[in-house]
Amino acid sequence: MSKVATSHKVTVLDLRRMKAENRRITMLTAYDYTMARLVDAAGIDIVLVGDSLGMVVQGRDNTLPVTLDQMIYHTQCVARGLQRAQLVMDMPFMTYHTSAKALENAGRALSEGAAEAVKMEGGEDVAETIYTVTRQGIPVMAHIGLTPQSVHALGGFKVQGRKAERAEQIRRDAVAIEQAGAFSVVLEGMPKELAAEISQALAIPTIGIGAGNGCDGQVLVVNDLLGMDEAFKPRFVKRYANLHETIVEAIRAYAGEVREGIFPDEAHSFHLSTRRKREVA
Ligand code: KIV
Numbered sequence: 001m002s003k004v005a006t007s008h009k010v011t012v013l014d015l016r017r018m019k020a021e022n023r024r025i026t027m028l029t030a031y032d033y034t035m036a037r038l039v040d041a042a043g044i045d046i047v048l049v050g051d052s053l054g055m056v057v058q059g060r061d062n063t064l065p066v067t068l069d070q071m072i073y074h075t076q077c078v079a080r081g082l083q084r085a086q087l088v089m090d091m092p093f094m095t096y097h098t099s100a101k102a103l104e105n106a107g108r109a110l111s112e113g114a115a116e117a118v119k120m121e122g123g124e125d126v127a128e129t130i131y132t133v134t135r136q137g138i139p140v141m142a143h144i145g146l147t148p149q150s151v152h153a154l155g156g157f158k159v160q161g162r163k164a165e166r167a168e169q170i171r172r173d174a175v176a177i178e179q180a181g182a183f184s185v186v187l188e189g190m191p192k193e194l195a196a197e198i199s200q201a202l203a204i205p206t207i208g209i210g211a212g213n214g215c216d217g218q219v220l221v222v223n224d225l226l227g228m229d230e231a232f233k234p235r236f237v238k239r240y241a242n243l244h245e246t247i248v249e250a251i252r253a254y255a256g257e258v259r260e261g262i263f264p265d266e267a268h269s270f271h272l273s274t275r276r277k278r279e280v281a
Helices: 012-018 035-041 068-081 097-109 123-133 149-156 164-178 192-201 243-259 276-281
Strands: 025-029 046-049 086-090 115-122 140-145 183-190 208-210 217-219
Touching: 012 025, 012 086, 012 149, 035 046, 035 183, 046 068, 046 217, 068 086, 068 097, 097 115, 097 123, 115 123, 115 149, 140 192, 149 276, 164 183, 164 192, 183 192, 183 217
Parallel strands: 025 046, 025 217, 046 086, 086 115, 115 140, 140 183, 183 208, 208 217
Antiparallel strands: none
């Protein structure tokens, strides 16, 4: 079994050390208290309250409608369930489009949401914002390559950097966000060779999703690895369980027993106390 990083709260320093010592970083999303406790119990290093909650929790087509208040609410729920993992909150669409807004909103993520870091999508274009926010003591995780908040500009959720020109832009983005002070970066949806090259070039840890195994760590949406949505089967997700089937089976069994009067049985029922029984009689 591989060793977990620490028994105390994971910090930006632990993550940097893990990269230096060649120990891979594990990261997953969580959106509520119950899942946060499960992910923490399994020893995951970083928990992300991703704006993917727009799709996973709210059933929307993309992440764009998610609000800052919604993110803060879910981050508060997750924070109560974590003892060890570092807690990162995604900054939702249009909440960090100016440095001033970013600072104010990232501040709310930490003070109201109890996040320990925030995540922002973008490279060269958000470098100045990352610089402003990190200078005020707020750790920022960057996110480059396939950036879901730019879904319309990218023409869909498509792998980025297959062609030389776009790959070069992604390399420049990686350097820009590191120089701006980001403590780590998510590399999403890009050729594994490009992600491995960026991971070698940067001093900060890279966390891949759909970016091959040459990154310093990996992240997935927890519902995807648990197989909660039987219809969602992208190439980059590996299912470690089939909870869709397990949950539907369990609920069917419950419904069947209720309809047949089997549940609740004696073991799950209460009785009047002897004294109260006499009073009733
Ligand atoms: O919103 C999210 O869940 C993410 C991860 C998939 C990296 O950004």
